[in-house]
Amino acid sequence: MKRKPFLAGNWKMNLDRKSGVELVRALRDGVAGVGDRDVAVFPPFVYLDEIVRAAAGSNVRVGAQNLCDEKNGAFTGEVSAEMLRDVGVTHVLVGHSERRQLYGEGDELCNRKVVRGLAGGLHVILCVGETLEERDSNRTEHVIGRQLTKGLAGIDAGSLERITIAYEPVWAIGTGRNATTAQAGEAHRYLRGVLSGLYDERAADSIRIQYGGSVKPDNVAALMAVPDVDGALVGGASLKADSFLAIVRYK
Numbered sequence: 001m002k003r004k005p006f007l008a009g010n011w012k013m014n015l016d017r018k019s020g021v022e023l024v025r026a027l028r029d030g031v032a033g034v035g036d037r038d039v040a041v042f043p044p045f046v047y048l049d050e051i052v053r054a055a056a057g058s059n060v061r062v063g064a065q066n067l068c069d070e071k072n073g074a075f076t077g078e079v080s081a082e083m084l085r086d087v088g089v090t091h092v093l094v095g096h097s098e099r100r101q102l103y104g105e106g107d108e109l110c111n112r113k114v115v116r117g118l119a120g121g122l123h124v125i126l127c128v129g130e131t132l133e134e135r136d137s138n139r140t141e142h143v144i145g146r147q148l149t150k151g152l153a154g155i156d157a158g159s160l161e162r163i164t165i166a167y168e169p170v171w172a173i174g175t176g177r178n179a180t181t182a183q184a185g186e187a188h189r190y191l192r193g194v195l196s197g198l199y200d201e202r203a204a205d206s207i208r209i210q211y212g213g214s215v216k217p218d219n220v221a222a223l224m225a226v227p228d229v230d231g232a233l234v235g236g237a238s239l240k241a242d243s244f245l246a247i248v249r250y251k
Helices: 017-030 045-055 081-086 097-103 107-119 132-136 140-151 157-162 181-198 201-206 220-224 241-248
Strands: 006-010 038-042 060-064 091-094 123-128 163-167 208-211 231-234
Touching (some): 006 208, 017 038, 017 060, 091 107, 107 140, 132 140, 157 163, 163 181, 181 208
Parallel strands (some): 038 060, 060 091, 123 163, 208 231
């Protein structure tokens, strides 16, 4: 099955208002007429409203980097799915490696966020991935299989059309070690097999699995040529229009 590629830029805690707006305007113009792939950016919370307005009428979707696992209430510092939708956000990241590693977000919390994101009308990108220690101890499949299974607990097959999986090999981000296309393919193929077991082969074949491990203009085409790689979750290379557009326009 041919799955429409999904290229997403995670800005993390970078850029200011002016540079963010300038970047999304350049992307808006640069992807005009590109209809065979989906494009999204994930700015910091404080810029979401303005970035949504800057991207209006274009092919660029805007997502949030996180959300609260509760709908509303006394949760100081949190942002709900409904608030995100209210400002025009369509997508949200859940379980990004930095949320898991730096802030201790476990599988159960990630699952609650997936549930809340879907209930709030958002498209959810569920991130999974193993650390260097886990890779070197041959625990890759155990870790990413667990994260995927627990992250999707209670999610019915009908909701999968609003879910994307992002495989992030944490060991290949800022460590000087890069994942090969073969390693990326192996992980993606395994994840699709887990999805087939959780649901069925048809559902597993329809869901998109992005790759997120130091994606750059010079390696995106090779990664996207791997059968089970359906897009990219891009970090640093998404902070400049020329490099992100080169990724989006890969051939």
